[in-house]
Amino acid sequence: MSAGADGSGGPAVAARSGEGSPGEDGFVPSALGTREHWDAVYERELRTFQEYGDTGEIWFGEESMNRLIRWMQKRKIPLDASVLDIGTGNGVFLVELAKFGFSNITGIDYSPSAIQLSGSITEKEGLSNIKLKDLNFSKSCQPPSSALEADLETV
Numbered sequence: 001m002s003a004g005a006d007g008s009g010g011p012a013v014a015a016r017s018g019e020g021s022p023g024e025d026g027f028v029p030s031a032l033g034t035r036e037h038w039d040a041v042y043e044r045e046l047r048t049f050q051e052y053g054d055t056g057e058i059w060f061g062e063e064s065m066n067r068l069i070r071w072m073q074k075r076k077i078p079l080d081a082s083v084l085d086i087g088t089g090n091g092v093f094l095v096e097l098a099k100f101g102f103s104n105i106t107g108i109d110y111s112p113s114a115i116q117l118s119g120s121i122t123e124k125e126g127l128s129n130i131k132l133k134d135l136n137f138s139k140s141c142q143p144p145s146s147a148l149e150a151d152l153e154t155v
């Protein structure tokens with residue numbers, strides 16, 4: 001497992017190096033905003049996990065996960081509260097939440113390989129109650145349909 005996008009380099013910086021000039025909307029396009037990028041990342045990470053058991057990158061670093069859990073603790077978020085991790089990647093944050101005692105947790109990601117990877121990791125950890133779903137948050141949240149709600153009910 002490796003900690004990542006903390007400003008000191010790593011894959012996020014590598015992905016940004018492919019940036020071009022600003023588009024009509026004024027935003028500089030980034031590979032980090034494409035599903036193709038994340039599919040390629042998690043296909044590679046899934047193979048690495050299968051071959052070596054390495055859980056892969058924690059994009060915002062372990063400290064950010066711990067900070068979030070401390071925040072939830074301070075706010076007295078009940079352990080049975082439903083928690084949704086959007087863009088769960090390898091699902092390591094869900095693993096930490098489950099180890100901490102949260103019992104109603106779901107991870108979604110639009111990369112099927114990320115969902116496969118997070119499923120393998122949670123299975124290896126013996127955490128069978130974590131729900132995972134291959135789902136595009138942006139598309140599922142388009143009004144007027146509440147597809148996210150409907151999809152999550154089927155998780």
Ligand SMILES: C[S@@+](CC[C@H](N)C(=O)[O-])C[C@H]1O[C@@H](n2cnc3c(N)ncnc32)[C@H](O)[C@@H]1O
Binds near residue numbers: 087114135139
């Ligand atoms: C920077 S990575 C973070 C992964 C993980 N949460 C972590 O901290 O290591 C961003 C994740 O969001 C996912 N993602 C990006 N846009 C998404 C969308 N519209 N719906 C679902 N997942 C999305 C990507 O596939 C990727 O796994």
